[in-house]
Amino acid sequence: MNVYDAIKNAIFSGEFKQGQRLTETYLAEYFNVSRTPIREALKQLISEGIVHPYKKKGIIVRSFSSDDIKEIYNVRALLEGYGTGEAALNRTEEQIARMEEKNIAYKEAIYSYNASDLNITKNIQETNQGFHHEIFVASHNNQILELIDKVVVVPLIYRSFYWYKEEHLYQSLEVHNTILNSIKDKDIDRAKSAMQEHIYTGRDHVLKNVINN
Template identity: 55%
Template sequence: MTAYQIIKDAIITGKYQQGKRLTEEELAEQLHVSRTPIREAIKQLESEGLIIPFRKRGVIVREFTETDIRQIYNLRALLESYATGEAAIQRNEEEIFQMEQGNHDYEQAIRLLNNPTLGDIESIQQKNQSFHSKVFAAAHNEHVMNHIERVVVVPLIFRAFYWYSEKQLIQSIEAHKTILQAIKDRESDRAKAAMHEHIYLGRDHVLKHIGEKKLTAEF
């Protein structure tokens, strides 16, 4: 694990809470490395928008407002739906197989769920992302892919899965199946629209819950 990954994880999981100030020296000591790799990590995280400079005295972990979250999800919807539409045109049989497998894994993980732990949630989240990635890969468009990967990962949002009811999780499997079928049928517009809607459902789910329960580190 690089310093970059460690710090990023600490932010995403909420170990470094929003608004927390970080200095190079402090991080270097915590991770038992020199300031050099820490500086590198900070620069990168800054460019990703996860931290922001704090008047030449280190950085602070960025706080995301409801507006930020809405804008980020809308951007995701824009990019991912575009890529999905392209995937419906460019995909080959091998990629169809990969996507089917990806969604199968996702479905399995959900069906086996019972009294989920934080680790289970993370695993589900990861399998969901893996399915999405397989869809984008089928678009054969490196540039769109890069932009999708750069869309800000909002801290603590992985917990959205924690808030899903069993019914909602099963609906998300169905959404994946709809997307996949449209891609198989080369119905580009339909695949695109289905992905768009799928992400909007996720967005609204998150927005509904951040109101109820503020995103904090306590779990």
């Protein structure tokens, strides 16, 4: 694992907390590497909005207010809804097959759900991301992919799947199936609205848990 991935994973796992200050020296010692790869990794993390500079000395892990979360999820709904509609229009049969493969992996991850096993929850999150990624690849719009990458940071930092109960996961799978079938049928409007519903449900789930914690 490279330094960038190591820092990012530490943030997403909660090892580095929101609002925590991190310096190059601290990170170099923490990961037992020189400061040069740390510096390059931080530049990338800053560009992705995961961390931000702190008084010219180090960085701070980004934190989000309830208003931030609402705004970011609303942007996600617009982007991902549009991207899903484009996927319904432009997808190939090979891309449909990859979406099906990723959704099966998501289904299997959910079936193995165990609230006490964080590795399983991490796998659920990763397979969910894989399914969404294949949809946006099928949109044949590279700008959509880049823009969406910038707004998925909230559910990752908040580890939203760690708050899901089993019934929420199965509801999510049902929506995945609706999205996939709509893309197969080239039903652009249904694909778009199903994805937006999916994102708004995630937004409400995160807000509920942020407010209550």
